[in-house]
Amino acid sequence: MSAVAPSRSLLRPPDVRLRSAFRLWQRNATIYRRTYKMNLLPNFFEPFLYLLAMGLGLGAYLSQVEGIRYIDFIAPGLVATAAMFGTSYDVTFNAFVKLRFGKVYDAVMATPLTPEDIALGELLWGTTRAFIYGVVFLIIASFFGVVHSWLALLAPLAIALVGMMFSVIGLAFTAVVPLIDYFTYYWTLFITPMFLFSGIFFPLDRLPDWVQSVAWFIPLHQAVNLMRALVLHGDPGAAAAAAAWIVVLTAALGVLPLNLLRRRMIR
Amino acid sequence: MSTLPGAPVVAARGLVKRYGTFEAVRGIDLDVPAGRCFGFLGPNGAGKTTTMRMIATSAPPSEGELTVLGLPVERGREIRSRMGVVPQENNLDEEITVIQNLVVYARYFDIPPSVAQPRGEELLEFVALGDKRERMPEELSGGMKRRLLIARALMSDPEVLVLDEPTTGLDPQARHLVWEKLRELKRRGVTLLLTTHYMEEASQLCDRLVIMHEGRILVEGSPRELVAREVPPQVVEVLEPQDHEREHLAALEGVADHVEHLSDRVLLYGNDGEALLGKVRGIVADQGSVWLRGSGLEDVFLSLTGRRLIE
Numbered sequence: 001m002s003a004v005a006p007s008r009s010l011l012r013p014p015d016v017r018l019r020s021a022f023r024l025w026q027r028n029a030t031i032y033r034r035t036y037k038m039n040l041l042p043n044f045f046e047p048f049l050y051l052l053a054m055g056l057g058l059g060a061y062l063s064q065v066e067g068i069r070y071i072d073f074i075a076p077g078l079v080a081t082a083a084m085f086g087t088s089y090d091v092t093f094n095a096f097v098k099l100r101f102g103k104v105y106d107a108v109m110a111t112p113l114t115p116e117d118i119a120l121g122e123l124l125w126g127t128t129r130a131f132i133y134g135v136v137f138l139i140i141a142s143f144f145g146v147v148h149s150w151l152a153l154l155a156p157l158a159i160a161l162v163g164m165m166f167s168v169i170g171l172a173f174t175a176v177v178p179l180i181d182y183f184t185y186y187w188t189l190f191i192t193p194m195f196l197f198s199g200i201f202f203p204l205d206r207l208p209d210w211v212q213s214v215a216w217f218i219p220l221h222q223a224v225n226l227m228r229a230l231v232l233h234g235d236p237g238a239a240a241a242a243a244a245w246i247v248v249l250t251a252a253l254g255v256l257p258l259n260l261l262r263r264r265m266i267r
Numbered sequence: 268m269s270t271l272p273g274a275p276v277v278a279a280r281g282l283v284k285r286y287g288t289f290e291a292v293r294g295i296d297l298d299v300p301a302g303r304c305f306g307f308l309g310p311n312g313a314g315k316t317t318t319m320r321m322i323a324t325s326a327p328p329s330e331g332e333l334t335v336l337g338l339p340v341e342r343g344r345e346i347r348s349r350m351g352v353v354p355q356e357n358n359l360d361e362e363i364t365v366i367q368n369l370v371v372y373a374r375y376f377d378i379p380p381s382v383a384q385p386r387g388e389e390l391l392e393f394v395a396l397g398d399k400r401e402r403m404p405e406e407l408s409g410g411m412k413r414r415l416l417i418a419r420a421l422m423s424d425p426e427v428l429v430l431d432e433p434t435t436g437l438d439p440q441a442r443h444l445v446w447e448k449l450r451e452l453k454r455r456g457v458t459l460l461l462t463t464h465y466m467e468e469a470s471q472l473c474d475r476l477v478i479m480h481e482g483r484i485l486v487e488g489s490p491r492e493l494v495a496r497e498v499p500p501q502v503v504e505v506l507e508p509q510d511h512e513r514e515h516l517a518a519l520e521g522v523a524d525h526v527e528h529l530s531d532r533v534l535l536y537g538n539d540g541e542a543l544l545g546k547v548r549g550i551v552a553d554q555g556s557v558w559l560r561g562s563g564l565e566d567v568f569l570s571l572t573g574r575r576l577i578e
Contacts, residue, residue: 015344023375030371031362103358109325110352110420111375112344267286267326 014116014258023113024121025128032129040132047140050078054201055144066203068232075146076227077200079138079155083162084220086133087126088191091170092183095122099174105265115262119175123167123257130163131156138231149234158230161243162223165250168257169219175260194220222246274337276301276427276458277322283330284317291317293482294331299475301426304449304459306473308466308564310574313479315462316355316431322460323352323429336426348376351420355431357412359404365415366391366400369422376423383422390418394448410441417448428452430461434468446471466564478568485571490564497567499524501540503547505533506556515550522546527569534569536562 032039055071065073098104105118113121135156141147173186197204198220204212215221226242229235277299284292292314299305307315320326322335324343333340336349360368366387373383391397394414396407404412413433420428433449434442449472453459463469469476470490477487486493494500503523508516516533520526523535523543537543540559551557569575 017344019377020375023377026374027360027371030367031360034363102361103354103356104360106354106356107358107360107372107419108375110323110347110350110354111372111423112348112377113375114344265325 010256010259010263012259014120014255014262015114016116016120016258017114018120020113020117021120021124024108024118025124027108028121028125029128040136044136044140047078047082047137051075051141051144051146055146071144072146072148072232073203074200075141075144076231077198077224079134079141079159079231080162080220080223080227081195081200082137083130083134083159084166084191084194084223086130087163087167088170088187090129091122091126091167092174092186093180095171095174096177096180096183099264100180109265115265116258118265119171119258119261122171123164123254126167126170127160127163130166131160134159134163146231148232149230151230151234151236151239154239155227155230158226158239158243161246161250162226165219165223165246168250168253171257172253172260175257175264194218198224200224219246219249274301275299277305277333277335277460279331279333281331282318282321282328282333284314284321284326285329290482292321295477295479295482295484297477297484299458299460301458302453302456303474304453304461304472306469306476307460307462307479308464308469308473308476308568309462309479310464312481314482315479318479319429319431319460319462323347323350348423349426351423351425351428353413353416353420353428353430353433355435357404357416359412359415359419361404363403364400365396365402365404365407368404368415369419372419373422378423386422387418390421391415393421393451394418395444408441410437410444413437413441413445414448417445421452425457427458427460430459432462432464434463434465442468466568469564478564478571480568480572486567493567494562494564498562498570499536499538500562501537501543501559502562502566503535503537503540503543503557503559505535505547505551507531508533508551508556512551516547519543519546519550525570527573529575534566536566536570 051071054074059070062070064070108118109115138155177183198218199215204215222242222245226239226246229239229242275298277297279295279297282292282295283290295318307318309315317326321328321333321340324335324340324346328340335346338346340346360371363371369387369390370380370383373386374380388400391400394417396411396414396418399407399411404415407415434445437445446468449459461472473490475487475489477484479485486497488496505516513528513533516535517526517528519535523537525536527534535543535547544557544559547557548554565575
């Protein structure tokens with residue numbers, strides 16, 4: 001049996017096993033459980049503060065956007081944002097620390113797990129965190145009377161989908177950056193602009209056509225559309241279109257963080 | 268599935284590892300027998316750690332054949348499920364307690380907590396950390412961390428334990444405690460593979476060893492065999508001789524089998540140490556800088572490379 005260096009192609013079928021990936025998810029959950037009270041509490045305050053300041057404070061001056069209460073307009077987008085933030089910190093800074101400084105992945109690599117298992121485990125864990133953040137936000141927001149459709153019952157599923165998409169994007173970035181300082185670019189050039197220009201705080205349809213064409217390609221914009229269709233408009237067609245966009249992107253990029261992490265760790 | 272009795276735990280033929288144009292390992296052959304302690308001895312950069320990484324399936328070979336536990340090295344998952352790895356650098360999970368480190372690690376091997384918990388307690392006792400189970404890793408000393416890493420590697424009850432410089436950076440007491448535990452594991456039938464640049468560690472633990480230098484294996488054998496085969500049995504060492512004394516010592520070549528000149532000392536090898544010592548004492552003024560000792564692995568390495576192991 002002759003040893004030949006295996007393919008480093010990013011399109012190679014990943015050597016992944018769901019049960020092994022779940023082991024890494026369990027490791028993260030074990031640590032989260034130790035500190036969840038401390039971690040979870042800010043998750044309750046943040047939505048309160050946003051809805052209070054933007055929805056009620058700013059909303060008092062705006063009264064209505066597209067014939068809708070301002071707080072009703074922004075709440076679904078903030079749920080999508082909560083999901084995005086819920087995973088993004090974890091799959092960028094936290095994952096990088098485990099990769100480079102804590103050497104947690106090095107230790108795991110001495111067990112039957114593969115780099116692909118580790119990556120999938122992180123994606124599932126990021127999705128879990130997005131789910132917790134997003135659902136908590138939605139529950140708090142519902143007390144402000146912002147839920148207007150029974151389709152909102154599908155929102156937890158949509159939140160998980162959004163969480164998976166941002167986990168895939170974030171972890172792919174983490175697997176290629178050489179230094180932790182690069183994450184500043186991820187946040188200031190990707191996350192923050194998306195947060196401001198995805199139609200959360202103002203509708204994009206009064207803006208020039210080209211802005212709307214560009215917006216179609218922005219992941220958070222699609223996530224906002226999805227959430228608004230479910231929670232506010234009760235529009236299954238719009239929800240399906242946005243969900244399909246997210247599924248296609250996530251599926252298309254899904255293998256990337258797995259193979260990028262292999263390329264980084266197996267040398 | 269188990270290896271055939273007598274079959275080597277590791278077998279390598281023409282093994283090469285390249286990083287870009289740099290050849291870290293330049294074609295080595297190996298047969299590591301089961302149930303023994305096999306050592307890789309050599310200075311930093313000799314290719315020991317790279318060889319271990321290939322055996323531990325985390326660095327795919329660039330060329331050659333490598334089987335571990337009878338499996339081709341491409342079958343990493345299966346190999347790793349039967350192997351324990353003790354890394355050179357501490358990579359304990361700093362966010363969880365000592366016992367949780369063991370239970371979480373065992374889960375990667377699909378060992379449920381109900382089994383892992385008692386096994387973890389038992390292994391903590393074995394490495395003399397029984398009273399530290401609820402501590403965080405950062406509260407442990409260097410020697411304790413190393414012992415915890417050994418306990419962690421044993422959670423999956425491995426057939427082979429791979430240790431990369433297991434006692435580097437430990438004080439002598441901590442080092443002896445680690446050696447004691449490793450000898451006990453060997454008695455229990457675990458195959459040990461270790462890298463080291465300590466001659467004493469190699470002679471204390473290893474049944475067989477290879478000495479590596481610049482990516483190649485220079486010699487292989489038991490520590491005793493190597494010393495008997497490669498160098499005369501006795502050495503007179505002269506520490507920091509004067510320049511004129513060096514010249515006279517150099518002239519003893521012929522009386523001594525071999526004279527080795529190092530920057531800070533001169534070594535004179537021979538079969539009759541006492542006779543050699545007498546001659547040297549006649550040359551060197553500072554008698555306190557001269558002594559006679561038996562030769563060891565360091566001398567084997569020196570005679571093969573003209574360099575010392577730790578520089």
